[in-house]
Amino acid sequence: MTQLLRVQNFSVSSDGFGAGENQCLERPFGDVDPEELVSWAGATASWTMRTDSGGSRGLDDYLTRDYARNIGAEIMGRGKFGPQRGPWENLDWRGWWGDEPPFRTPVFVMTHHTRPSFTLSDTTFHFVDDEPGAVLERAREAAQGKDVRLGGGATTIREFLDADLVDTLHVAVSPLELGSGSRLWESPDELLDRYHVDVVPSASGVTHHLFWRK
Amino acid sequence: MTQLLRVQNFSVSSDGFGAGENQCLERPFGDVDPEELVSWAGATASWTMRTDSGGSRGLDDYLTRDYARNIGAEIMGRGKFGPQRGPWENLDWRGWWGDEPPFRTPVFVMTHHTRPSFTLSDTTFHFVDDEPGAVLERAREAAQGKDVRLGGGATTIREFLDADLVDTLHVAVSPLELGSGSRLWESPDELLDRYHVDVVPSASGVTHHLFWRK
Known part of the structure; x- marks a missing residue:
């Protein structure tokens, strides 16, 4: 079976932005309330961050419940891992995703500033300074036959689209x-x-x- | 986690029929061309009966790819297993589904005429003469924590709806x-x-x- 590269549950504004400007530690989405962009997903029963047993089970839930199906690795841009730019100043800070990141696979963070890999619960973060094609090759190997999720942000998805590496995309506008x-x-x-x-x-x-x- | 009872990919006509009259060995859907009812599913990449690598990956595919997700058992009416009515006359005939049935779990066939269980590839058929609630209890136990799919036909789904046992339904009209x-x-x-x-x-x-x- 082919290993697909899939974009899943990526939310953008009506004018195509995945995040606002001025991203910082307290504001992962910059000048936009993430609630406004991703509340559709948070309302579903299968949302990965849900902690109670409620939630809708209609159309939106079919999209969120597909998030982890047959996914063996994720690729993300540095901005999805954290707000830092340039050389890492504090390796103790280990990303926005807490002690139990929702990825539960190897994750490849694209950055010109590499740092040692580390594991949080079921997720291992690797930091790679390479072209999209080479990163995808590493992610496919780590995925052991399963598909690879392209996690965003928008800039990273654009890079992979420009290199014609993306097989399927689900974008919620x-x-x-x-x-x-x-x-x-x-x-x-x-x-x-x-x-x-x-x-x-x-x-x-x-x-x-x-x-x-096509 | 709750074990849901789910109807998945059940196709009906615009006036609500799941199959025509005069079901027989050669015509599992009776007086209707099944192609007309289920071609939407057959065109998708994830359709369980697909043997090549093609197919669409849009909306319809999200529905077919959910077919087996977290399913641990299926319940079906006798008409989905075969066309016979009354006592079984030939136990050598083992259903419409070939040597590799697409269910890949225990399957509970509701019938007033029981017969010994048997296994074909990953699917084991059990024949049960009982009320919907009791059959669901057996299927839940067999599903080992996973959900149970209610496979149809229409009459069987109606029985479970009337007993208020169905948690989610996907019906394609x-x-x-x-x-x-x-x-x-x-x-x-x-x-x-x-x-x-x-x-x-x-x-x-x-x-x-x-x-x-609700």
């Missing part, structure tokens, strides 16, 4: 305009030369865009 | 009128007193109805 920040696209139509798309409005207010290769 | 046969509902609105619903039209022509308990 929120009815919220940001105006600036980290941008995935000006319009989803940019991908239509290479991908099929299903555009699926949800009662939660987001519109799911499901792309797969 | 095809744009095809049957007029008679085995009926799930006159209208999906019949379930709205007990269930939330997301109604999701697909580019394939079917309209997915996703129900979960």
Whole structure:
């Protein structure tokens, strides 16, 4: 079986931004309330960060429950791991994701400033300074036959799209305009030369865009 | 975790029939071409009966790929196993599903005429003469903590709905009128007193109805 590279549950504003400007330790999404972007996912029964037994089981839940299915590794940009830029100043700080990160696989963090790998619960973070193709190769090997999730942010997804390495994308477009920040696209139509798309409005207010290769 | 009873990928006509009349050995769906009812599923990459590597990966595929996720047992009516009525006349005939049935779990076939259990590849068929609640209890035990799929046909799903035992339902409504046969509902609105619903039209022509308990 082919090992796919999949974008799952990536939320953007109606004008295509995945996060606002001015990301910092206290504001992983910069100048945007993450609640406004990802509340559709938080309301579902299968959301990875859910701690109680409630939640909806309709359309949005089909999207969140697919998050970990057949995933053996994740690739993410440095901004999804933490707000630092340049050389690491404090190796004791081990990312935004707490003692039990929701990835539960090897994770490859793309950065020009590498640091030693470490493990938190079921997740091992590796720091790699390489091109998308080479990083994907390492992630595929670590995934042991399973698919690889491309976790974001928008800049990282763009890099892999530009290198034509992405097999499927699920992007949830929120009815919220940001105006600036980290941008995935000006319009989803940019991908239509290479991908099929299903555009699926949800009662939660987001519109799911499901792309797969032509 | 609760063990849910889930209906998955059950296809009905626009007037609510899951199969036509006159089911027989050569025509499991009776007087209806099954292709017309279930072609939406057959076109997806994750369809359980697919033998090649093609297929779509959009909305419909999210529905078919959820078919086996966290399922530990299936319950089905006798008509889904075979066309026979009354006492079994030939125990050598072992169902419509071939040497590798797509269920890959214990399957409980509801019938007033029991026969010995048997195993085909990863699937073991048990034949049970009991009320829905008692059958569900046995299936839950066999599922070892996982959910139970309620496989149909329409009459069997109705029995479990009437006993208020179904937790979630995915029903795909095809744009095809049957007029008679085995009926799930006159209208999906019949379930709205007990269930939330997301109604999701697909580019394939079917309209997915996703129900979960209020």
